[in-house]
Amino acid sequence: MKTIKHVGVIGAGTMGRGIVEVMARQEIDVYLYDQDRSAVERAFVHIQNQLDKQVYRTKISEQQKMKMLASIHPVDQLHAFHTCDLIIEAIMEEMSVKQQLFKALEKVVSTSCILATNTSSLSVTEIASVMQNPKRMLALHFFNPAPKMPLVEVVVGVHTDQNVAEEMKTWLKQTLLKEPVMVRDAPGFIVNRVARPFHTEAYRMVASGETSKTQVDNILQDAGFKMGPFQLQDLIGIDINYAASMSVYESFNHEPRLRPHPNQQKMLQSGLLGRKTKKGHYHYE
Numbered sequence: 308m309k310t311i312k313h314v315g316v317i318g319a320g321t322m323g324r325g326i327v328e329v330m331a332r333q334e335i336d337v338y339l340y341d342q343d344r345s346a347v348e349r350a351f352v353h354i355q356n357q358l359d360k361q362v363y364r365t366k367i368s369e370q371q372k373m374k375m376l377a378s379i380h381p382v383d384q385l386h387a388f389h390t391c392d393l394i395i396e397a398i399m400e401e402m403s404v405k406q407q408l409f410k411a412l413e414k415v416v417s418t419s420c421i422l423a424t425n426t427s428s429l430s431v432t433e434i435a436s437v438m439q440n441p442k443r444m445l446a447l448h449f450f451n452p453a454p455k456m457p458l459v460e461v462v463v464g465v466h467t468d469q470n471v472a473e474e475m476k477t478w479l480k481q482t483l484l485k486e487p488v489m490v491r492d493a494p495g496f497i498v499n500r501v502a503r504p505f506h507t508e509a510y511r512m513v514a515s516g517e518t519s520k521t522q523v524d525n526i527l528q529d530a531g532f533k534m535g536p537f538q539l540q541d542l543i544g545i546d547i548n549y550a551a552s553m554s555v556y557e558s559f560n561h562e563p564r565l566r567p568h569p570n571q572q573k574m575l576q577s578g579l580l581g582r583k584t585k586k587g588h589y590h591y592e
């Protein structure tokens with residue numbers, strides 16, 4: 308199995324910081340870059356707070372916490388990734404921006420470095436189509452919050468080398484103690500595809516006055532779901548969830564059953580993006 312000593316993470320938002328924490332907990336050297344430097348600082352403080360909670364609950368010692376934090380290296384240029392064995396991209400959900408980034412990355416990383424995207428719904432094959440060596444490219448789709456959620460969808464694109472995917476699956480399981488599942492590069496992969504009507508139908512019912520957001524969320528929780536659709540959207544980010552809806556809708560040539568509800572777009576336009584802006588369907592302090 309390929310040895311993964313140094314991991315690069317690009318994007319220090321909701322997912323990037325979670326993925327960094329996953330690496331740090333295993334004391335894997337992890338390099339974090341974001342085009343917004345303050346996002347990297349916020350991510351570090353967030354991880355520090357999360358680890359403080361672990362110390363408080365006596366899950367880890369203060370000394371372990373310090374070692375974990377010491378394995379995180381904020382960097383301010385892509386060139387700093389030249390020693391990385393694996394890079395995981397967790398930036399905005401937009402095809403052209405991701406493609407541009409991977410093109411730039413190929414110029415600075417070693418030829419053996421594995422490149423992964425954490426996209427929730429975009430085609431890995433299409434992202435990799437601009438790369439010189441698309442064989443080393445795949446998606447490692449972590450779920451939110453990454454340190455708590457065991458599932459990782461390992462998405463194999465048309466050009467992905469099967470050995471690379473197998474190696475990543477083994478590493479995720481043995482080193483990161485995750486539950487990786489190999490899936491095809493289909494729109495929305497598995498989880499986000501099945502989740503589309505969960506979100507859209509909830510919007511429809513509320514818009515038609517049949518119920519309220521709180522009632523939907525409460526009932527679904529009573530039915531055994533960890534969260535209702537509106538609570539989940541606030542956690543994911545209204546923007547990210549909308550991007551996933553649009554991506555699946557477009558991939559199926561605008562099939563009406565997959566059309567996002569207009570209120571989903573209204574929420575996005577309002578700038579109320581959920582927990583990350585402290586306001587979404589609900590308010591957070």
Ligand code: NAI
Pocket residue numbers: 317318319320321322323340341342343346396397398399400401404408425426427428448449450451542543544547583
């Ligand atoms: P976010 O909006 O919280 O964070 C994105 C970060 O990327 C921001 O800090 C931004 O400054 C940075 N960024 C944007 N463009 C960049 C560029 N060109 N170079 C460097 N940094 C850049 O987004 P979030 O939620 O962390 O999502 C990131 C990726 O993870 C997306 O592809 C999303 O689909 C995927 N994802 C999101 C999940 C969620 O629940 N939010 C779950 C699983 C995957």
